Amino acid sequence: MIGFNVPHLTGNELKYIEEAVRQNVQLSGNGPFTKRCQQFFEQKYGFRKCLLTTSCTDALEMAALLCDIGPGDEVIVPSYTFVSSALAFVRQGARIVFADSRSDNPNLDVEKIEDLITPRTKVIVPVHYAGMACDMGRIRELARKHGLWVVEDAAQAIDSCYQGKPLGGFGHLAAFSFHETKNIISGEGGMLVVNDERFIRRAEILWEKGTNRAEFFRGEVNKYGWVDVGSSFLPSEMTAAFLWAQLEQLEDIQSKRKQLWDHYHRLLEPLAEAGFISLPAIPDYATNNAHMFYIVCKSLEERSALIRYLKENGVQAVFHYLSLHSSPYYVDKHDGRALPCCDHYADCLVRLPMYYDLTTGQVETVCSLIQGFYKKK
Numbered sequence: 001m002i003g004f005n006v007p008h009l010t011g012n013e014l015k016y017i018e019e020a021v022r023q024n025v026q027l028s029g030n031g032p033f034t035k036r037c038q039q040f041f042e043q044k045y046g047f048r049k050c051l052l053t054t055s056c057t058d059a060l061e062m063a064a065l066l067c068d069i070g071p072g073d074e075v076i077v078p079s080y081t082f083v084s085s086a087l088a089f090v091r092q093g094a095r096i097v098f099a100d101s102r103s104d105n106p107n108l109d110v111e112k113i114e115d116l117i118t119p120r121t122k123v124i125v126p127v128h129y130a131g132m133a134c135d136m137g138r139i140r141e142l143a144r145k146h147g148l149w150v151v152e153d154a155a156q157a158i159d160s161c162y163q164g165k166p167l168g169g170f171g172h173l174a175a176f177s178f179h180e181t182k183n184i185i186s187g188e189g190g191m192l193v194v195n196d197e198r199f200i201r202r203a204e205i206l207w208e209k210g211t212n213r214a215e216f217f218r219g220e221v222n223k224y225g226w227v228d229v230g231s232s233f234l235p236s237e238m239t240a241a242f243l244w245a246q247l248e249q250l251e252d253i254q255s256k257r258k259q260l261w262d263h264y265h266r267l268l269e270p271l272a273e274a275g276f277i278s279l280p281a282i283p284d285y286a287t288n289n290a291h292m293f294y295i296v297c298k299s300l301e302e303r304s305a306l307i308r309y310l311k312e313n314g315v316q317a318v319f320h321y322l323s324l325h326s327s328p329y330y331v332d333k334h335d336g337r338a339l340p341c342c343d344h345y346a347d348c349l350v351r352l353p354m355y356y357d358l359t360t361g362q363v364e365t366v367c368s369l370i371q372g373f374y375k376k377k
Ligand SMILES: *Cc1c(COP(=O)(O)O)cnc(C)c1O
Pocket: 054, 055, 056, 057, 058, 081, 082, 084, 085, 127, 153, 155, 156, 176, 177, 178, 179, 188, 189, 190
């Protein structure tokens, strides 16, 4: 059986966890491994300030708090995304105005956003699907024109760029995930990126349960106490130690994944050219971080048949998001607009096995099965 995702271990995870435990400096959060991971991102990608969190969902919740979201506020989110992109804002009382996807890739269609902006709109949440950049130039232009915050959901977008600049560096705030299904993992884990200076002080306070503990440890205040709302958003040093073992191998992990992605693309191109399937369209301004390899079928029936066929032949391929605007929780709250491109991906997109330890031989097996499936039709 070729599984859909197998978490990759670099080999140093237990060693660093042991180090964290043995040194006995600090087992709770914001210790040496946490700082090392945060600095890695700040230095490599030029992010202004990074704070590890226990998940990307947590980082998005911090973003919703930082943007002071409350009842009556509207937040623009693509409907084709994971629940958390919307949920973090819904918890603060926001109404979600769902945006449709582009016709050539699942990212939100910037041409259709401006019509959704009202005097109540406070935030736009671009989600870089499969690690491929949204049109950040246009999104930032709209945000400036209408005075909106931009919160990038960069959960899948580690080490990927828009016009040569790393994703996660465009929004006032951005959120990454290290969930075991992502390129770089720590089991559960995430990170908030604060690019706008104005949010830094408050972000640290929200992160540490509403206290100014971080300022105290830097010696900026002589005692710390309860100064704001917040939560326990920071992970323990064991999680950060695991993450560090992964970050050390980032280049290797990325180059292996890209090799596999390119192999898929090369082998499936003839089927796409013959019009059977569509392959991911990477816009000129975007790079590919090989987070995911997906194909888009012609119909729900065809996709179900393909997934079944692959399963019968020992390959686990999976569909992805169900449209959030028609989810049981939100369908009654949605304004009723049809979002046809989003529904199309919900019905027709299939993700193929993609993980570090997959072999090129296995990629070939998957691709010949797909070719066989379409030959029979
Ligand atoms: C994985 C993912 C999340 C959630 O990440 P967690 O770390 O599991 O909270 C949010 N948004 C997108 C687009 C994701 O892919």
